[in-house]
Amino acid sequence: MSRLDILKTNAESIIGDEDMMERIRAGKKLKIKLGVDPTRPDLTFGHMVVFNKMKQFQAMGHECILLIGDYTATIGDPSGRSETRPVLTDEEVQQNSETYLDQAFQILDENKTTVRYNSEWFRKMDFSDALSLTRQMTVARMLERDDFAKRYASRTPISIVEFLYPLIQGYDSVMLQADVELGGSDQLFNMLVGRALQKNAGQPEQTVITMPLLVGLDGVKKMSKSLGNYITFNDSAKDMFGKIMSINDETMWDYYRLLLEVDGEALKRHKLEHPMEAKKHLAVSLTAMFHSLDAANHERQQFEQVFSRNKLPDDMPVFSWREIAGEENQLALTEVLSRTKLFPSKKEVRRLIEQGAVKLNEEKADDPFQPIEKPEQEHILQAGKRIFVKIVA
Secondary structure (H helix, E strand, C coil), X not given: CCHHHXXXXXXXXXXXXXXXXXXXHCCCCCEEEEEECCCXXXXXXXXXXXXXXXXXXXXXXXXXXXXXXXXXXXXXXXXXXXXXXXXXXXXXXXXXXXXHHHHHCCCCCHHXXXXXXXXXXXXXXXXXXXXXXXXXXXXXXXXXXXXXXXXXHCCCCCCHHHHHHHHHHHHHHHHHCCCEEEEEHHHHXXXXXXXXXXXXXXXXXXXXXXXXXXXXXXXXXXXXXXXXCCCECCCCHHHHXXXXXXXXXXXXXXXXXXXXXXXXXXXXXXHCCCHHHHHHHHHHHHHHHHCCHHHHHHHHHHHHHHHHCCCCCCCCCEEEHHHHHCCCCEEEHHHHHXXXXXXXXXXXXXXXXXXXXXXXXXXXXXXXXXXXXXXXXXXEEEECCCEEEEEEC
């Protein structure tokens, strides 16, 4: 497979591929830019798609720059959103930046990665510099961007600072003199702005490579923490394995292709397997990347014990009744589960109960206010497919 074929693998679009290959054939060590805004403390499997592409460039010996958008994170990229992002404090951005690097280097080669921060140049700019930058883009051009156009048409507010975001991301490419920029397909507009600004600055225009957006656990929308359909690099082996097993069969093949980078022939072989076996193989492979093969196989064994043999898992969390209820001898089901701190909110607990997804001692419990008595020995509670809790006297 040629170098271009390798770099085209899984890419959704490449703009300027001929320029890129001409530079490679000339023996130039390319500067590959991948920007991430540390808006949340965890990276998701969606980030792995573009990290995998950068890793290919690393293997070819190019300079790979992981640009931490510590300055842009305080603005927020509106890509694919219908509203303005909340503003983060400098302290939140710094904490998130540190965790991003720890997580990113689980995929990328730390020794072959240059880390830069866009605050290096933006904190030195004054207002006249910002005005000079805005002169390079028109409002009409900005409204060509799909999410801006939709919000403008629906009269949803768009702040001026959001208009500046594509310019800021594009200016990063000028400052880094990037030869290639990587990003999700929702970043195409921003990366094309980078090409325009480089041209205005008299620089060679960067090649733009967009990668598909990974579908989340719901099998419909892109993976996003705000939508709750995500898997993070920091998930426990138990949660990671269980979440992967929860995706639908069609989504599974995208994970094989985009995360494990399985080629066409191998994918055909997996499609000949029973879907459940193929999904277990996927879950073991991905969980082992962030934990260990032993941990991944242990979670497979626990999964099979619960779902295939209808047995209880060996390692469910255990709480004493005193931890949950104090001196009380009776407590509502919603309170019992929410006090375990295993759920994001009491509202989520109530939703699971009302949907019939909760069992008490193997019997369905669908009343949020059902009284739970102090157990003589123990209670076993199951919520959804993955959460088991033992409460002992």
